[in-house]
Amino acid sequence: MKFLNRRGLVYVITHPMAFLVQCLKGFRANQGLLLAGAVAYYSLLSIVPLLMLVVVALSHVIDEAVLLETVGRYLGWLVPGHSGPIVEEVSHFLDHRDVVGGVLLISMIFFSSLAFTVLENAMSVIFKHRVEVKRRRFLISAIMPYCYILSLGAGMLLVTLVAGSLQVMGEESVSLFGYEWSLQGISGVLLYMVGFGGEVLVLTSIYLVMPVGRLSLSHALIGGVTAALLWECARHILVWYFTTLSQVNVVYGSMTTAIIVMFSLEIGATLLLFGAQVISEFERACRHKPRRTVRPLTTEATPMK
Structure with missing residues (x-):
């Protein structure tokens, strides 16, 4: 099998705006924002129990401080600028993990899925x-959710080991011709590349596993790269907005963190589903079947004939 379908690529390259409009129309017809709101809400319920399960399991093989630092760093990609309170709750749970009973463990597994x-x-x-x-x-x-949780745990273990090695490398320097260059800048770039590459892999794996049927790796990669690039743009805008213009703490007070986390998850879920819509439209382009006019789902009653 070819890695990319030539017919779909030709259509996207020659009609980029038409393809984009089809994706936006399809996303609107499928009530993408409504679906993203549901995904974001349940993600808010799941994120803390999921992190607790992963951190407790990995704390047996990795130092807790290093693990929490890595979780905080890459959780900042999902919740820009406000990962601290979530990591703090996870660290409090680690301090009292001996009191975790069977009922609480089952509840955590349920909510994390x-x-x-x-x-x-x-x-x-x-x-x-x-x-x-x-x-x-x-x-x-x-x-499937529980298998995916195990996969995320294994991925977190690998990322923690790689990030630890890169941090150690950043403390080193290279001497050449009487000059000494620090590797801290290179280490920072590599850490960013590891985070972005992990983001693309996670999104690609979601697009491979979640849809019904066998999805092409190339199609899943297209959606993963698209969603990752869009989220990177959105993430930097969110960081700038929350640090310069936002007055959300004045309006919501003690609920500020929950509101910001929910808002970030809403945007992330929207881009995740839009990446799936891009894959869906690309599949149609590969089969040379233009999208039929689809009436958006509404709550309006259908008139009787």
């Missing part, structure tokens, strides 16, 4: 042309 379940349902709406042909078995849908 909610976001994946809702995300799978949202993907079914965007890839409805796949659902019409083939449906996923209930057992696979039930165990």
Whole structure:
């Protein structure tokens, strides 16, 4: 199989604006913002239990301080500028993990899987042309979130080890021809590249696993790169806005952190689903089947004939 479909690439390159308009129309017809709101809400419920499970499991093989530092650094990619309170709650949980009982553990596992379940349902709406042909078995849908949690734990372990090695490298220097150059700048660039590469891989894996049926790796990579680039732009805008113009703390007071986290997750979920919409439209372009005019889902009653 070719890595990229030539017909789809030719269409996107020769008609970029038409392809973009199709993606936006399809996203609107599928009620993308409404789906993103549901994904963001359940992600807010899931993020703390998920981090607790991952950190508790990895704390047996990695130093807690190093692990929390790595989690805080890369959690800042998801919640720009406000990852501190979440990491603090996780660290408090680590201090009292001995009192965790079976009921609390089961509750944490359940809540940590909610976001994946809702995300799978949202993907079914965007890839409805796949659902019409083939449906996923209930057992696979039930165990998929927990398999994905295990995969995220393994990925966090790898990222922590790599980040620790790069930080150690940043403390070194190179001497050449009587001059000494510090490796701190190179270490920072490599840490950013590791974070961005991990972001692309996570998004690509979501697009590979969540939709029904077997999705091409190249198509999933297109969606992953698209969503990652859009989120990088949005993340820098959010950091600038919250540090210069935002007065959200005046309006919401003690609820500021929750509001900002929810707002960041809403934008992230929107871009995640829009990346899925890009893949869906690209599949249509590869099959040379233009999108039919789809009436957006509304609450209006259909007139009787």
